[in-house]
Amino acid sequence: MSLIHPLPHLAQARIATYTLFFICGVLLAAWVSRIPAIKAHLGLETGELGLVLLGGPLGLVSAMPLTGAALARLGSRRVVTAASLACALALPLLAWAPNGWALALALFLFGFFNAAMDISMNAQAVEVERQQGKPIMSSFHALFSLGGLIGAALGGGAAAVGLGPAGFFSLVALGSILWLAWATRVLLPTPPSPPGPLFVWPRGVLLGLGLIVFCTGLGEGAVGDWSAVFMRQELGSSEAVAALAFSAFSVAMVVGRLSGDWLNERFGAVWLGRVGGVLAAAGFGVTLLSSHPQGAMLGFVLVGLGYCTLFPLAFSAAGNTPGISPGLALASVATLGYLGFLVGPPLIGLVAHVSSLRVSFALVALLALLISWMAGLLRPRA
Known part of the structure; x- marks a missing residue:
């Protein structure tokens, strides 16, 4: 059964969840916008870059069963707090990688935590929507899309003024962590589920x-x-x-x-x-x-x-x-x-x-x- 909270707390949790979706979009777009600069910095050929970029999807797929199990055991507030902070901290690693192998490993970590953040913030959004008593899920995803547009624009602006990926990613990570420090404090707690499977392949x-x-x-x-x-x-x-x-x-x-x-x-x-x-x-x-x-x-x-x-x-x-x-x-x-x-x-x-x-x-x-x-x-x- 959902935990019922007074409206002011619910309103804060809704704004905090908007913040999570926005930051998730910003972090992802910030990375994508600077891929050409990182490719040039590491001297990667197109084929080499294609192999390196597989690190992200591998991390993403690895996160799915673990995130579902963690959400069932710990609830969305704890999981999204850890995942979002880890995702922000992982962003600068992409610019600090000294070679392609290190970048692939950094992408694995970034993809893992980004996917964990994505799933857990959607779980929090489901709880907020349930307590709100009306459809609001689309507006959360609108903030993700808006974050993507802002992140891409910031990346383009950083490139235009000569700010390298390392400095840009560090600033984005710092700003994200400051926002997350507030947002994760006012999310709704969700009760853990009874013991069960770690992952459920979709059926029915x-x-x-x-x-x-x-x-x-x-x-x-x-x-x-x-x-x-x-x-x-x-x-x-x-x-x-x-x-x-x-x-x-x-x-x-x-x-x-x-x-x-x-x-x-x-x-x-x-x-x-x-x-x-x-x-x-x-x-x-x-x-x-x-x-x-x-x-x-x-x-x-x-x-x-x-x-x-x-x-x-x-x-x-x-x-x-x-x-x-x-x-x-x-x-x-x-x-x-x-x-x-x-x-x-x-x-x-x-x-x-x-x-x-x-x-x-x-x-x-x-x-x-x-x-x-x-x-x-x-x-x-x-």
Whole structure:
């Protein structure tokens, strides 16, 4: 049973959880924005960098079962406190690595703690949403997306003024720790779950929710890794215009998530999921049928508006699945979501190699329609 707290404490916990999501987005984007500088500093070839970057996904996958077990035993407040502080402290290690092997190890640690922070802050968000008594999960994920935009902008600004990755990462880590020192003190305590398995592979409803987040993660990864390539290769746009495709998608994600809770409360999670899947598929369709960059950009905006609420809806439904602790349920479903992020871009590249990038995007659009068909699983459960 949830622990009930007076409204002022609940309001503080909600703001603190917003802070966690925002910082998680900032930390991740700060690293991504300085990858070219670190590549140049270490003198890594493109192929070498690709191997080094595998450290992050390996850490991420390793964190899943351990985080779910820790959440069941300790509750989300303790786990997210430790994971978020460790994630911030791990960021400067990425710039201090003297060679590729050390960077791979640092990425393993950063990926591990970032994933642990992600799952545990979603578990805390489920508890806050449950006590709030209305849908608010989408707004939490909006802060993550906003943090990503801010982190990327800060990284670009740091590069423009000549601030190296080591100094930039240290400043971001210090600022994050100061915010976390307050936020982690006012989170809601959650009771531990009875002894049980350390990890639950998704079955039944959780498997369906996992497939929804897998298709969503694959689609988001497709836009992140291939939208600029599509704009350049298929439509002949300039490099600057091509880069705007992902920016347009990201802004649409933020705007959509900020309105997602209101739409959820007004129309329900199932309706929102069905519309989201259809809208994402339609966005890919507009992009594929466009002969000009402006039309393709509009398509990527529609894709962002379609995908924006699917992760929050699926995580909220998983965290409220009867008969299993929220932490284990979230870790189980998120594993498939992360798998979509990881395998999606390479699969799209493989399909594009044997056919075309247009065919790859068409297949992703079909998966978006599959999300719409499965949206009934997003219905809230007591």
